[in-house]
Amino acid sequence: MISCAATSHSKPEIIVPARHEAPRHPPATVQRLLRPRSYKAVSQNSPGSAMLRAVSSASLLLIATSIAAHAGGDPVQGKHVFNRCMACHEAATDRDKVGPHLKGVVGRTAGTAESFLGHYSEAMKSAGAAGLVWDEANLTEYLKAPKLKVPGNKMAFGGLTNDDDIANVIAYLKADPKP
Numbered sequence: 463m464i465s466c467a468a469t470s471h472s473k474p475e476i477i478v479p480a481r482h483e484a485p486r487h488p489p490a491t492v493q494r495l496l497r498p499r500s501y502k503a504v505s506q507n508s509p510g511s512a513m514l515r516a517v518s519s520a521s522l523l524l525i526a527t528s529i530a531a532h533a534g535g536d537p538v539q540g541k542h543v544f545n546r547c548m549a550c551h552e553a554a555t556d557r558d559k560v561g562p563h564l565k566g567v568v569g570r571t572a573g574t575a576e577s578f579l580g581h582y583s584e585a586m587k588s589a590g591a592a593g594l595v596w597d598e599a600n601l602t603e604y605l606k607a608p609k610l611k612v613p614g615n616k617m618a619f620g621g622l623t624n625d626d627d628i629a630n631v632i633a634y635l636k637a638d639p640k641p
């Protein structure tokens with residue numbers, strides 16, 4: 463296992479995230495490599511190069527592995543992240559605010575909190591009717607880009623950009639926080 467993951471920009475294809483010894487927050491260089499933006503920059507600069515295509519797939523693999531590696535987020539850190547949701551959501555009780563309560567949301571079908579049924583957007587209710595369940599993967603996508611995951615939904619929140627924040631806040635919601 464190569465643990466000094468991203469010490470070199472010139473050889474990103476050998477980077478293997480060290481899932482056992484890795485620090486919770488990977489070094490900034492790794493985070494830069496993991497961002498889709500840098501993946502785009504690479505492929506745009508040299509569209510035809512097989513070598514760079516290989517690097518690109520390696521980056522995709524890294525992104526996938528990184529999400530998997532973070533699947534078990536930290537609920538304690540997630541509680542802090544949830545401060546950014548609290549203006550609109552309650553997770554420790556079933557009280558609705560501007561948004562539906564998120565108590566027990568992990569595993570819940572989208573748009574089905576009983577007490578909020580009269581307030582959901584049609585978009586959110588249809589997404590649920592079409593089978594969208596808030597498991598970890600779907601929550602990850604939604605919290606990253608709410609408007610992309612459920613187009614037309616009315617959550618006025620741009621999304622979380624940091625993968626750790628997302629994994630941690632999901633872990634917090636999953637832990638069924640008490641008041």
Ligand code: HEC
Nearest residue numbers: 546547550560561562572573582583586615616617618619
């Ligand atoms: C500005 C208010 C606001 C903020 C901030 C906000 N949300 Fe929301 N959220 C909403 C509203 C309103 C909805 C309902 C959307 C709809 O019906 O289209 C919603 C819906 C959701 C849903 C779907 C719930 C369901 O029952 O289907 C989840 C999950 C969610 N928000 C999580 C979060 C998390 C986690 C955060 C913080 C990282 C957050 N939201 C921040 C307003 C907000």
